């Protein structure tokens with residue numbers, strides 16, 4: 001899976017996270033393939049929760065700062081994704097508390113959620129945001 005569309009690297013903080021998510025998906029897919037997903041699922045879900053708590057809030061700060069006109073709908077999608085990640089975390093805790101190490105189904109659901117997020121949000125909504133930020137303030141949105 002490669003970056004496509006309008007994320008061309010000039011809005012660094014969005015592009016870097018795109019690549020991070022792809023790497024995490026690849027890692028978890030490999031773990032599923034080798035039946036080791038119970039060892040990898042924690043790190044993946046933790047990463048996606050952290051991404052929700054840190055990166056998505058950073059996007060939202062940029063949207064507010066530059067008066068992004070699609071802020072509310074974009075933020076609503078962020079909130080839904082964050083809630084979805086919380087559900088996955090709770091599901092993982094249930095699996096762990098039942099004494100089961102198996103989390104194949106949860107791993108597949110996590111992979112699907114991340115792939116859907118990339119295709120439905122990052123490649124569409126974030127590309128629009130990157131365009132807006134580029135036009136609003138070329139280069140300034142690259143700050144970390």
Ligand SMILES: [Fe+2]
Pocket residue numbers: 059074078121125126
């Ligand atoms: Fe976003």
